Amino acid sequence: MTTFQFLVRLITFRPLLYTANALAWTIIYLIPIVPGLITQQFFDSLTGEDTLKIGTWGIIALLLAAALARVVMIYVGCITDVQFRFRVAMILRRNLLGHVLKQPGARAIPVSPGEAISYFRDDVDQTEEAVSWSVDVFGLTCFAVVSSYILLKIDVQMTLLVFVPLVLVVTIAQLATSRLQKYRAASRESTARVTGAISEMFSNVQAIQVAGAEDRVIDRFRRFNDDRRKTMLKDKLLGEALDAVFTNSVNLGIGLILLLAGTKMRGGSFTVGDFSLFVYYLTFVTQVISNVGKFMTYFKQMSVALERMLELLQGASARILTMKGTLLLRKGSRAAAESSNSAPYREPLQSLEVSGLTYRFPDTGRGIEDVRLRLAGGSFTVVTGAIGSGKTTLVRTLLGLLPKEEGTITWNGKPVEDPGTFFTPVNSAYSAQIPRLYSDTxxxxxxxxxxxxxxxxxxxxxxxxxxxxxxxLQQGLETVVGPRGVKLSGGQMQRAAAARMLVREAELYVFDDVSSALDVETESKLWERLFESRGSATCLVVSHRRAALAHADHIIVMKDGRIETEGTVDQLLAKSETFQELWYGDERTKDGSPREA
Structure with a gap:
């Protein structure tokens, strides 16, 4: 998709609102045509050459009426412009976020969270600015056409001198295109590095303090800030320089008009009113030149913003950015939308079968390969194995958080085409290995x-x-846990994540090492209460802890990304050396046999 096609698709996102906005601002820019003609008649009346014959007070009344009409239209134009701009920004951000949320967890964004924020904020704002200025260009073009027609009827030579600077500005803007894009891309990249560094520092405060690395982290952040300052200064200077050219190039036309006007007036072919009309329109011609130049600048910068937003799509179609959809902006519209949508169909789980499931991490080539398993409805299945054996990769691939390369998944014999969408409440609920908490209650x-x-x-x-x-806790459930839950212990964070999962009714509950930071007594209570309250639910648990293994109906032992063996505790203790090592741990004697209790 080219930048122009992108602009057109955004313009047609809300065609009626854009048309109303364009019409309002076209009228705003055309209204000064009338005061210019009235001013012409006023000065001609001083020499008796006017054609209106309405007197001085009549001319003043017309000028006031034109000014009042412009004020009213500017008010209307501000409303339509804000409404359209807001919707363009919201649809871009919603579509970007929607695409990110549909991606597998490992591939959600190709950049750091801090850098992604700059994409959502700065690049969307830049795009919104360019779309909004397209309205001004259309209105100013209409003004240029009408005013040119009027001025050409008065004097062709002087009219051409008025619009020569416009051609000059267009030429300069085209010559500055490549450098403008280069500086804008560099400033966006440096800003992203700064926001990314801020995110990393806040996320790793404890690690920085323990390592005594405060000075090195600050020096690194200072270098990023210095680089950002330099790149943004270049970007700003070039933008301001172009604005100065756009604004001041018209002075050449004004000087030529002043030189020629005296000669023409002495010859009798040019009246005082004609001179005032040219000077009056020149004020707005300056605005035409400046705003056309600004739009060209914004349009070129929008191409950089488009390239950056496409990075978040990771190869998906650019049309995703401009997909039409409902924006729930009115009070109560969200509730109405939720009530109009039927609740997701909940099909009781009788059997979940996985065949040939494979995923390998691109960087290391490690992962899982040809995994086959079956979960019966209401069962308690534990996936265990040594560190790095592929336990977490297995459940994340099953749930669609990692994109499976091969394999099939069936729910009650029916194929699951999109695991990432299917394995959500009410079908499934998941508690991750690393709890993710927000700085909220x-x-x-x-x-x-x-x-x-x-x-x-x-x-x-x-x-x-x-x-x-x-x-x-001091405020109970209303206690603010701090960024990433820093005010809670590791065990409390794990149980908060488990509660988040359990508050959602589901057919399948997936626990990924949720009890690793719990003491034996608390862990035992967790599984006992789970059985008491949700005995009919199916549980898939990643763990190597005895409390979980002892409750298991079925145990799957992973090794090197494959299922090594499976069975009950007694069966695995009899035949699996890997499981024996996990079960007995450091309780083995020197000759390898388990110690007597």
Whole structure:
């Protein structure tokens, strides 16, 4: 998609609103035609050459009426422009975010979170600016056509001198295109590095303090800031230089008109009113030249913004950016949309089968290969194995958080075409290996927008063994946990993540090493309560802990990305050396046999 095609698709996103906006601003730019003609008649009336014959007060009344009409239209134009600009920005951000959320977790964004923020903020703003200025160019072009017609009827030679600077500006803008794009791309990249560095510092405060690396981190951040200052200064200087050329090139035309006007007036072919009309229109011709130049600048900068936004699409069609959809902007529109959509169909899980599931990480080539397994409805299955054996990769690929390269997944015998969309509540709920909490209240971190229907939050807190912890927090569920949950212990963070999963009713619950930071007693309570309250649910658990393994109906042992063996605890203790090592751990004697209890 070219930049021009991108612009056209954004313009036609809301065609009626854009047309209303363009019409409003066209009228705003055309209204000065009338005061110019009235001013011409006023000065001609001083020499008795006017044609209106309405007197001085009549001319003043017309000028006031024209000024009032322009004020009213500017008010209308501001409303239409803000409405259209806001919708363009929102649809771009929504489509970008929607695409990111549909991507597998490992490929969600190809850049750091801080850099991605600059894409959503700066590049969308730049695009919005260019689309908005297209309206001004259309209105000013209409003004240029009408005013040129009027001025050509008066004097062809002087009219051409007025618009020669416009040609000059267009030429200069074209010559500056490549350098303008280069500076804009560099300033965006340096800004992204700064925001990325800020994100990294806030995410790793503890690691920086422990390593005593404050000075080195600050020096690195200072270098990024210096680079950003230099690149943005170049970008700003070039933009301001072009603006200065756009604004001041018309002075050449004004000087030529002043030189020629005296000669023509002495010859009788040019009246005082004609002179005033030329001078009056020149004020707006300056605006025409300046704004056309600005639009060309914004248009070139939008091409840089488009390239950067396409990076987030990671090879997907650029049309995703301009997909039409409903924006829920009015109060109550979200609730109405939710009520109009039927609840997702919940099909009770009888069997989940995986065949030939394969995924390899691009950088290392490691992953899982040809995994085959079956989960029966209501079963408690544990995936275990040594570190790096592929346990987490298996569940993430199954859930669509990593893009499977091969393999099929069936739910009750029906193929699952898009795991990332299918394995969400009400079909499945997931608790990740590393809890992700926000700097918000514990309540909001657990619910994450979910409704607390019929005591669902209270049950989830109980099932995740958090009631004691919450009772001892200063503000209970209203306690703000801080960035990434830093105010909670590792075990509390894991159980908060488990509560977030359990508050959502689902057929399949997937726990990824959710009890690794728990003590034996708390972990035992977690599994016991889970069985008591959700006995009919199917559980897939990644763990090497005895408490989880002891509750398992079926255990899958992973090694080097493949299923090495599977069975019950007793079966695996009898035949699997890998499982024996996991079960007994450091309780083995020197000769390798398990110690007697």
């Amino acid at each position: 514990l309540r909001n971190n657990i619910l994450l927008g979910h409704r607390d229907d019929e005591g669902a939050l209270e049950r989830a807190v109980h099932d995740s063994v958090m009631e004691y912890d919450i009772a001892h």
